[in-house]
Amino acid sequence: MTGFVIAVDGPAASGKGTVSSMLGRLYDYPVLDTGLLYRAVGVAVQSAGGNLDDAEQAAKAAAALNLNDLEDPALRTREAGECASRVAVHGPVRQALLDFQRRFAAREPGAVIDGRDIGTVIAPDAPAKLFVTATPQVRAHRRWLQLHKQDAAITYDDVLADIRVRDERDSGRAASPLVRADDAVLLDTSEMTIDQAADAARRIVEAARGRWEQSQPG
Numbered sequence: 396m397t398g399f400v401i402a403v404d405g406p407a408a409s410g411k412g413t414v415s416s417m418l419g420r421l422y423d424y425p426v427l428d429t430g431l432l433y434r435a436v437g438v439a440v441q442s443a444g445g446n447l448d449d450a451e452q453a454a455k456a457a458a459a460l461n462l463n464d465l466e467d468p469a470l471r472t473r474e475a476g477e478c479a480s481r482v483a484v485h486g487p488v489r490q491a492l493l494d495f496q497r498r499f500a501a502r503e504p505g506a507v508i509d510g511r512d513i514g515t516v517i518a519p520d521a522p523a524k525l526f527v528t529a530t531p532q533v534r535a536h537r538r539w540l541q542l543h544k545q546d547a548a549i550t551y552d553d554v555l556a557d558i559r560v561r562d563e564r565d566s567g568r569a570a571s572p573l574v575r576a577d578d579a580v581l582l583d584t585s586e587m588t589i590d591q592a593a594d595a596a597r598r599i600v601e602a603a604r605g606r607w608e609q610s611q612p613g
């Protein structure tokens with residue numbers, strides 16, 4: 396029997412992180428926020444004075460990362476998000492991070508993984524897939540509420556501009572672009588509170604779990 400993998404994809408600030416943490420608590424599964432992997436690579440390249448647009452340099456940084464240490468608060472900043480999306484376009488970087496993510500997905504009795512390509516590339520056979528989204532305006536407002544605690548000068552318009560650039564880069568890249576898997580359930584959280592989004596996600600995943608349990612031998 397393979398574990399019950401829950402793949403959660405979506406653009407920045409869609410609510411996928413909140414939904415993933417809730418699902419991890421619900422089933423008592425480990426949760427991997429794969430954005431942190433790309434953030435760690437971007438920050439490593441940047442702090443070594445390297446070039447984020449150089450695939451080879453970035454892939455070396457990815458191969459050298461200690462992927463078990465993703466707690467650094469420096470990974471949560473706006474700059475780290477920008478660095479992440481620049482290194483994430485490189486196929487060799489994605490390749491270097493693939494094994495770690497696949498091994499996480501194979502954990503028993505299950506795991507929650509969130510990112511951009513989980514349902515399409517990392518765990519295409521996941522029995523539960525969610526694609527969490529919201530309008531760019533709603534996402535920018537949510538992200539601004541978080542970021543302006545770190546930096547009072549940051550404006551909503553700055554954040555909206557960042558979100559638009561990132562959406563375009565993540566969806567437009569050739570290597571594993573942000574795209575909804577055919578079998579992922581769309582969850583648009585634009586008009587939802589956090590609790591409503593979490594509740595909707597729980598119902599979708601519980602239904603998938605019922606189907607998955609029935610399909611298991613014995």
Ligand code: C5P
Nearest residue numbers: 407429430431433479480483510511512
């Ligand atoms: O989710 P988060 O905002 O932390 O992701 C930062 C960036 O990392 C994204 O904008 C995206 O470019 C990249 N990423 C990715 N694939 C993933 C997770 C994140 O390309 N699975």
